[in-house]
Amino acid sequence: MTDEAGGEIARRDEMLELLFWFEGEGLGASATLPAMTRFLAQPEEIVRATLADLVRRGLVVEAAGDPAEYLLTESGKGEGARRFADEFSDMLGQGHGECNDPGCDCHDNPAGAAECHAAARATGGHKH
Numbered sequence: 001m002t003d004e005a006g007g008e009i010a011r012r013d014e015m016l017e018l019l020f021w022f023e024g025e026g027l028g029a030s031a032t033l034p035a036m037t038r039f040l041a042q043p044e045e046i047v048r049a050t051l052a053d054l055v056r057r058g059l060v061v062e063a064a065g066d067p068a069e070y071l072l073t074e075s076g077k078g079e080g081a082r083r084f085a086d087e088f089s090d091m092l093g094q095g096h097g098e099c100n101d102p103g104c105d106c107h108d109n110p111a112g113a114a115e116c117h118a119a120a121r122a123t124g125g126h127k128h
Contacts, residue, residue: 011050013083014040016059019072020080030069 018039023029037047051070054060059076063069072080104116 008050008053011040011042011046012054013087015047015050015054016072016076016080017084017087019060019070020077020084023072023077024084030063030071032065032067032069034067036070 015036018036019031021027022031033044033047033051036051037044040047042050051060051062054076055062055070059073059079060070061073063071
């Protein structure tokens with residue numbers, strides 16, 4: 001795969017994740033080109049081309065408006081959810097200061113959380 005093809009895939013993934021996140025956070029089920037350009041920190045022509053590709057693939061639809069708004073289709077929501085979960089899996093499903101091990105003391109004991117974090121730092125990962 002060329003760097004260009006890899007970049008296109010990464011941009012599609014990032015846009016699907018962004019639209020999924022907008023909707024999930026209650027920021028709206030749709031977004032405008034200027035709003036996405038600000039969040040993605042990409043030139044507008046790149047964002048526009050990526051949107052056109054996602055529309056062709058049936059993952060995003062363009063709603064009339066000035067400016068136009070873009071929203072995920074049902075299949076786009078599924079793809080966005082999958083990509084979002086893959087990208088942020090390490091941060092999902094745990095409370096602040098907790099690890100993913102349900103048997104770990106860090107879930108119930110602040111001192112246990114400190115020990116868990118110290119062990120993770122010392123070993124480069126979570127070990128029980």
